[in-house]
Amino acid sequence: MNQRFWITCATRVALLLCLSPAAHALNIFACEPEWGSLLHELAPDKVTIDVATNALQDVHVIEAKPSLIAKVRRADLVVCSGADLEIGWLPQLIRQAGNSKVASGAGYFMAADQITTLEKVALLDRAAGDVHPQGNPHFQLDPYRVLAIAKALDARLVQLDAANAAVYQQKLADFTTRWQAAIKAWEAKAAPLKGRKVVVHHGSWIYLTQWLGMEQIGALEPKPGVPPTSAHLATLIDVTKSQHTLAIIRAAYQDPKPADWLADRTGVPAITLPYTVGGDAQAKDLFGLYDSTIDKLLGAIK
Ligand SMILES: [Zn+2]
Numbered sequence: 670m671n672q673r674f675w676i677t678c679a680t681r682v683a684l685l686l687c688l689s690p691a692a693h694a695l696n697i698f699a700c701e702p703e704w705g706s707l708l709h710e711l712a713p714d715k716v717t718i719d720v721a722t723n724a725l726q727d728v729h730v731i732e733a734k735p736s737l738i739a740k741v742r743r744a745d746l747v748v749c750s751g752a753d754l755e756i757g758w759l760p761q762l763i764r765q766a767g768n769s770k771v772a773s774g775a776g777y778f779m780a781a782d783q784i785t786t787l788e789k790v791a792l793l794d795r796a797a798g799d800v801h802p803q804g805n806p807h808f809q810l811d812p813y814r815v816l817a818i819a820k821a822l823d824a825r826l827v828q829l830d831a832a833n834a835a836v837y838q839q840k841l842a843d844f845t846t847r848w849q850a851a852i853k854a855w856e857a858k859a860a861p862l863k864g865r866k867v868v869v870h871h872g873s874w875i876y877l878t879q880w881l882g883m884e885q886i887g888a889l890e891p892k893p894g895v896p897p898t899s900a901h902l903a904t905l906i907d908v909t910k911s912q913h914t915l916a917i918i919r920a921a922y923q924d925p926k927p928a929d930w931l932a933d934r935t936g937v938p939a940i941t942l943p944y945t946v947g948g949d950a951q952a953k954d955l956f957g958l959y960d961s962t963i964d965k966l967l968g969a970i971k
Contacts, residue, residue: 745771807873
């Protein structure tokens with residue numbers, strides 16, 4: 670083989686490397702801001718992350734808009750909470766996008782499938798309200814579950830983008846170190862919250878209260894997903910007053926009026942927690958979300 674052959678060959682290999690699919694960066698569609706934030710921790714900058722919703726929207730009820738369908742159409746991976754949280758819109762988005770890559774298999778990542786959920790119900794009783802049969806899907810405020818999800822998500826990213834495996838592994842290791850240190854700090858800081866009782870708007874806080882040793886003694890919604898009624902709120906006055914309740918908590922996206930109504934009649938403060946990334950100025954990422962949540966709960970202690 671002559672020299673010219675090798676030069677031609679080397680040029681071709683270089684060309685092939687430049688054009689190879691390994692150079693294609695992933696497009697990822699995240700249903701909620703918390704998973705968008707987690708993806709920013711785990712993925713290199715060239716990965717495109719579209720986040721479908723923001724903290725001021727109720728993710729139980731999102732409109733399957735054409736702009737979202739277009740994002741799902743170009744996605745290599747969808748990352749959502751799962752456990753039926755997005756049942757009203759995600760299946761429709763995937764169907765209308767006609768993108769088989771994200772309909773099932775490696776391109777379909779549901780966080781709920783990576784962890785054990787709380788409040789699983791054996792039998793679905795419609796009379797019980799808008800309950801989630803696969804368990805409560807609002808687990809983004811349990812840092813241990815978030816870490817388990819991060820590990821599973823990182824493995825999925827490696828599977829889909831093997832050329833960048835080392836980057837994903839390095840980023841997971843870095844996130845894990847910072848997250849575990851943060852958990853220790855949060856647990857130490859939140860110690861005064863142990864045993865404290867809260868009334869919640871919707872059942873979105875069970876993982877947070879269980880983690881911090883707090884107790885939920887009532888919900889403003891008469892049944893999950895059913896808006897508060899004045900008759901139901903009236904039944905909460907005595908229990909809220911008599912149990913030395915710390916606070917009535919609602920998410921940034923929820924109507925403030927029901928919690929304010931109960932606060933006025935009980936003297937227990939109503940507080941707005943960010944619930945997810947972007948829910949207040951401090952909750953710029955997952956770390957800020959936890960910082961803000963704990964600070965606001967501690968701020969309610971008199
Ligand atoms: Zn819910």
